[in-house]
Amino acid sequence: MTITDLGFGGSTSRGFTVSAQILTGEQTPDLAGWLAERLRATRFEVERIPFDRLNGWYFEPGSGNLVHSSGKYFAIEGLQVSTDLNDRDSWMQPIINQPEIGVLGIIVKSFHGVPHFLLQAKMEPGNVNTLQLSPTVQATRSNYTRVHGGGTVPYLEYFMHPRRGRVLVDSIQSEQGSWFLYKRNRNMVVEVTEDVPLLENFCWLTIGQVHELLRLNNVINMDTRTVLACVPFEPPNGGPRTEVDETYRQALLCSLARDQWSMHTVDEILSWMTEAKARYRFARQYVPLSAVDRWKRGETAISHENGRYFDVIAVDVMAGNREVVRWTQPMLTPVEQGRVAFLVRSINGVLHLLVHVRLEAGVLNIAELAPTLQCSPTNTSHLPEHQRPRYLDDVLNADPARIRYDAVQSEEGGRFYHAETRYQIIDVGEDFELAVPDDFRWITVRQLTELLRHSNYLNIQARSMLAALHTTW
């Protein structure tokens, strides 16, 4: 039986919605116990090391770029951005260059009529808590074509051409545009009807179980969140799954619906994004890492002269349960916890999100849709008023009773070391000013989900937030 055969009105989004309503999955009822057991069975040590203890990585003579001896994998290089946006003029920064497209894929299979996701308890060097739940497959192209001589990637055959299973979600999406140059991954959900072997470290969860975990800190990893954001839902039947303001909930349900009133049409939103891409000069140019102004390389870190933004560091990792592997690699670690928030409000009874069109250094297509606020607070405190993040005060001073979602989540643990972000959804209410600056628009959940059928419209922070929003029905 497939999701669309299950009598959910022939619709994939109806099947996903039913799964989201089931908070206790029969396949992994004691999830907390299972996770604790996995953690006990796992050996994992991460140590920060000086660059000269990196193995297989070196600073290329001349450019000073930090590269792998295979010439593949990723590299830390320099980027110069020249722009007339907000009088920012021009800046240089280190950036991770990894232009390959990897795969983030989740297998979905129905048990007794309820679709379940196959997730993995995965350790990654950057995690503050060793294990988080990742997609079924989370593989760079180097991984799955075996540049590193590692083992095969389990379940990869469900996502590679010619594949088994039916594709329900499939789009290429970006990752952190301030840290990655043009990095993108293919986000997939593939439905399988045959028997799927359940390997160690893997578990079957309903979307409802995943939603519960997503309300906690640091359990659902970034790669699971982005795939989850691409999953379409419909207004659910039945009551709320969690304690929630009823007016907010009704507006949210209307925002999920296919035929809804919205403040702007999708064509208007597309034209507004086109305007943002075409309006400003935003030229990106490679520069040697050693020529990046205001950044200094020490024994153990490459840092901004004022201690802002992030450091490039090196780590030594020992990990495994049965078989222990050991490797070293560079990572990027932000100097503080990030803040990301969506301000939302009901307009005409339909919940709208206040979306920012944002130009970021490493974004392939210049600009993407971002949450209302996305910043590192102290990194921006030195800026003149007109360059400071808009709506920062609305977030910092939000009435706790109006916060619909509030959790700390990790950014990708394979590249980012202890990179945590506080994600919040704040219902600002109907007194909040509808008129917004020209780089902001009020957009519905349904419209954002429509755009996610395509590539490069929502940035990773907006996608994380959209996944979080679906936990608030």
Next chain:
Amino acid sequence: MTITDLGFGGSTSRGFTVSAQILTGEQTPDLAGWLAERLRATRFEVERIPFDRLNGWYFEPGSGNLVHSSGKYFAIEGLQVSTDLNDRDSWMQPIINQPEIGVLGIIVKSFHGVPHFLLQAKMEPGNVNTLQLSPTVQATRSNYTRVHGGGTVPYLEYFMHPRRGRVLVDSIQSEQGSWFLYKRNRNMVVEVTEDVPLLENFCWLTIGQVHELLRLNNVINMDTRTVLACVPFEPPNGGPRTEVDETYRQALLCSLARDQWSMHTVDEILSWMTEAKARYRFARQYVPLSAVDRWKRGETAISHENGRYFDVIAVDVMAGNREVVRWTQPMLTPVEQGRVAFLVRSINGVLHLLVHVRLEAGVLNIAELAPTLQCSPTNTSHLPEHQRPRYLDDVLNADPARIRYDAVQSEEGGRFYHAETRYQIIDVGEDFELAVPDDFRWITVRQLTELLRHSNYLNIQARSMLAALHTTW
């Protein structure tokens, strides 16, 4: 009155369709006479010169890149592509680097209820015939921000923020991916209801008039064709405008319709494109022009060692009608006429186009949808069978009675010198094999038009062909 006020069922596409039905526009009834008069009034001389007579352009020491002294405008650089597609492995080539986003904009205004386009008789150095009809505005960012110290661009205010008029079409589209690195222009149609002054060299035409001209060789320039491709139409009322096979016409009209049967859903097409982008390694890297293998720089041209593909040349241009201006610039000239064709056939009574997903060196998002055939025949004659263009023989041996469109058109005359391409639409009939190689799909006109609301789905050749297809109702 706006297009949607005109009683065309409240639909912009209905208004465009009505305009396409009117073959004699009241605003410029004697178009041929007007064009001949414009040509007489125009002074235009283009001379090929050696590189050392270029003024303001020079080969940068070290890299050998051909650049402008302002550091802006465009540059001829080197590109290396490494890929596992079709065993092509790796190649280097010169490429035009112009990462700015320019504007191609057409003003539309209704006269007595019929929408008209404002086009310009424009001379460009690459044109074989001096004048072609361009959009109202055709400006690079350097043009309109006046890097060159030139005059203002007429009518630009209708397209710049904050603008007058209502946006009907607005998307960023690519240009020749084999010749341009990441080049894109913003394609716009803006509707104006106020009086618009008619400047010398400009004329108001119905879309029907434009369609008639598009059946001729080298009258409608590439920039007009790409904007026209983004214009949505609906099945027209009334009979055919031109002599056409009735079975073909009925299938074409079904292919324009909003609710139609189609062989694949749009989501399936998007997933198939995603697969093509993710499946192959396709890494692009800048290299110095002087380091490009197999290409040699002479006094007057940079050429491939076997005389294939294109030459980079230099020209001296003198042009004007009242005020004469003179400049020099590099250009790219292909070594032969290109061949582009769509094979089309009715499937279940709905016309489908055989679309190729094509990876090209300079395409920002790796792959775009291309016509069935796109090649320079003699450039590919040396290739082994499995690398030769698919369906070439079907095009070369097509039954003349089945050719629905056949014209020679020019590629962009500002960068390309005497670059002509023969464009054909061939109705292969219902006996033609429905099974196609994995990098081909049968897609309807409506589906392609839907994709054109977004950026970077159809390449410039596919867009030129789609514009041409609309002349065959």
